[in-house]
Amino acid sequence: MPLDKGKSKLPTFFRPKFPWATPNPSSQQTSDPYEPLPQSTRPQTPRILAVEIPLNVLRPVAFRVFTKKHNLTLKSDALALLCSFVGRRCGAEWRDSGAGEKLLDEVARQWRRNEGANGVLVDGGEGLKSVIRGLEVGGDSVGLSREKSFDITEVPSSALYGGGAGMDDIAAAADAGELEDVEPCAYLKVIDAFSQPKFAYNPLKKQFEKAPKPSLLPPPQTKTQLFRTRYNLLHQRLLRTETFQLPTFSAASSSAAKAVNRLTPISNLLGRSGQSFLLFGMLGVSPSGLLILLDPSGEIVLDLSIATAIPEDGSWFTPGCFCILDGAFEETGKFTVFTVGQPCAERRATSVEVFGHVDFLGNGVTLDMSVSSGGQQGRILRKAEKSLEHVKYLFIGEVELDGKGTLRALRKVFSEYETEPPLVVVLMGNFCSVAMGSSGGSVGYKEYFDQLASLLQDFPTLTSSSTFIFVPGDNDPWASTFSGGASTTLPRKPIPEIFTTRIKRVFTQSRGPNSAIWASNPCRIGYFTQEIVMCRDDIFSRFQRNAINFKKSDHPMEDALSQPEATGDEGEEIDIKTKNTKVSYPHSPSPLDRFYGIIGILLAFTRYLVLQLVLADPRMQPSAITYESCHVMNPGKLVQRRMARWVEYSPSIGKGKVCEAGF
Known part of the structure; x- marks a missing residue:
């Protein structure tokens, strides 16, 4: 039933669950022109008197926000446009209340999201005008807090995870109170180590900048630059800690x-x-x-x-x-x-203040969206992430398919989750107890995965609902062909397709929305605002x-x-x-x-070895600990004395637990 034309138009962000249940105007309504109109139920916001802000007054504030914080350069026409915008939206109290600085911060963040790393120079062209027009739709003043920020949820679906859903879908579900209906697999993305965007750290600007695609044979200075970059990152992080900060008062006293x-x-x-x-x-x-x-x-x-x-x-x-x-x-x-x-380690919330505008994974989610200062878009993502309490991840380490009891242990683990399938099942190598190059060739190695495919056919619900990720180890091809099972360079390429055809056929027959992903070692998972790093290594x-x-x-x-x-x-x-x-x-x-007697590293790809959240080391007991808000899990070895062990991770609370079952 169409809405009555006499009613006031609903705001664009309001989505009633049952439009036909909207009450019609009362039939007893009189036509007396002197009768007062009914008051709107929507809370009224105070009107703000627009003021004119001179360029020289706003310039230091804009420099602090755009240049110091977001590494952007403002042109004169852009500054003039911002003076008019801030004066119109925040009024005479733009400086004392801090609303003007928060508004400029919103503009800078949205510019970063729209223009990316190449949009360093901010001019008064159509790009900045579109950002301002988008913020004008918010309607509320930003002088209160970051949680009551502008409505910046109108982001194309292609900017997030490459799936069929976008921020507008989550926003609609958030307005209707139905975040449980959000499809989590649409916001899941596995990032290969060789396809993740590269950022180079600039020690002068103390910011990350977009770098060209790396090469397997980099120039000789890459080795020196590797350790220099690590030193600069750790050094500037140390200087941000309270231990190494100079006191604000006079240091004349001996104490x-x-x-x-x-x-x-x-x-x-x-x-x-x-x-x-x-x-x-x-x-x-x-x-x-x-x-x-x-x-x-x-x-x-x-x-x-x-x-x-x-x-x-x-x-x-x-x-x-x-x-x-x-x-x-x-x-x-x-x-x-x-x-x-x-x-000392640095919490993610502290790093956000410096690198919050950077999208390290290239999935459209910046670092600041994972904390409370991430604006409206980050708030909606975090709310949807926490509402999906049924979502689980399974991490299974050292799946030696030729080992005694491995297939029985996997059958036991899969049986535990047949009725409630997890979103992700990660199987980490080694998938063979002996290096492929010394175990008789590739025929026997392919037979091990064929046996795993036969096992997966017995769990159609699991294969149709879960995403299986395979992370190789030292004994898996092709690295083991040349190393004989010894430690090789990181990162490592995925397992070649010649060994995975049977398993792919199982997932094709299930006709599910997910499939089997053959990832590199290490690799990363992007899930809403979370970043999960998976690495298989005998590091201890x-x-x-x-x-x-x-x-x-x-x-x-x-x-x-x-x-x-x-x-x-x-x-x-x-x-x-x-x-x-x-x-x-x-x-x-x-x-x-x-x-370096420790491990070989592909020098051009060392940016992927900074963080290890899921570190599969079979020589250590399974564990799940939290250190400085970073949750670290080790699934250990799958089979240990007729016991199957794995780690179950709940992304809604950011915690994992070690599980075991006899077989």
Whole structure:
């Protein structure tokens, strides 16, 4: 039934659940022209008197928001347009109430979302005018809070996850109170390590910038730039912490001067022997075998004879790690270390203040949408994410298809979720207990996946409702063909299609909305505002082999290893002695062992190794812990003493739990 033309027009964001239930005007309504009109039930907002803001008055505020915070440059015509917009929307109290700065921040964020990394120069053209027109539709003043921000949900569906849904669908469901009906698979995207957009960190601007597509054979300076970028990122993060910030009051008093912690470059130690310093840099090994610390200004030999690790029972220190050293500079040119600590972690909400406008995954969701300051669009995404309480992820590690009891364990796990299928099932390698190159070729390896396909055919509900993601390990092709199962470079390519045809046929026959995804190692999952990193690596045993020993002969974390491993591949043990701080090798070391004896990395793709949230290491017991708001899970090994073990993750609460079942 059409609405009565006499009623006031509903706002565009209002979507009644039952339009036909809208009450009609009363039939008893009189035609007396002097009778007062009925008051609207919608809360009335106070009118704001527009003012004219001079350019020189708004310029410092706009510079602080656009240039300092969002790394944008304003032209004169754009500033004039913003002066008119802020004066019209915020009135005379635009500065005292902070509404003007919040409005400019909304404009900058929306410009970033529309123009991307290439829109550094903001002019008064059609691009800025369209942003302002979009914010004008909001109707409410922004002088209250970020939660009552503008309605910026009119984003094309193609900008989000590449699915068939968009922000307008979530907004409609949010208005109708039916967020449970949102299809979660439409907002799920798996990002391959070789297709994720690349951002380069600019230390001068202290911002990330769009970089060209990387190459497998980068120029030689990429290796140097890798460690320099890591140093700059960690250094600027340390300077943002309260420990290394200068006091706002005068430091003339001795108590204030002693309380300040300062990081000293290595080049500034010359001629200052006998004094104590705080150094920050990367541990390394010199060509003569001595343990050294490096930063962009130089290097220095370390003496760890009296050093103590902080914390003593919870950290690994190996060559290639960045750490903070507290010690004294000696006349001999060495640095005597008292304590060794790792750079403190930074919460995501703090990083958002600096890099909130960057879309690292390329799925249309910026970093700031995951926190409360992410505006209306982020608020709707987070609300939809938390409302889907039934969504589950399964992470299963070390699925050795040729192992004893592996298929029975998988059948047990799949049976637990046949009635309530999870959204995602992640199977992580190794998928073969022996490297493919040494196990008789590719025919036997393909038969293992054919057996898995036969098992999946018995669970049609699971294959039609869940997305299966396969992450390769060291023994999987094609890397194992050349390495024989030893550690190879990261990231690694997905398992070739020649071995996956039977499994793909199972998902094609189920005719479900999802399918099997053969991902790289590592890879990432984008789900609403969450970012999940998955990596399969024997990182703990590698740390154990290369760890620097301090006062104790046994490293305190060795007890956590279920299967300790004291030697490296082919018996090459790397032991960094404490007494004389010299690195000794049983055999003649190769050039790689001298500096990076830990793992090979494709230098142009190191940006994917920054965060590991799901780290599958079969030599560690399954676990799920939270550190500084970052949830880290390790599914461990699937089969352990006739028990099947896996990790179940609930994205609505951001927590995972270790599950087990006998078979």
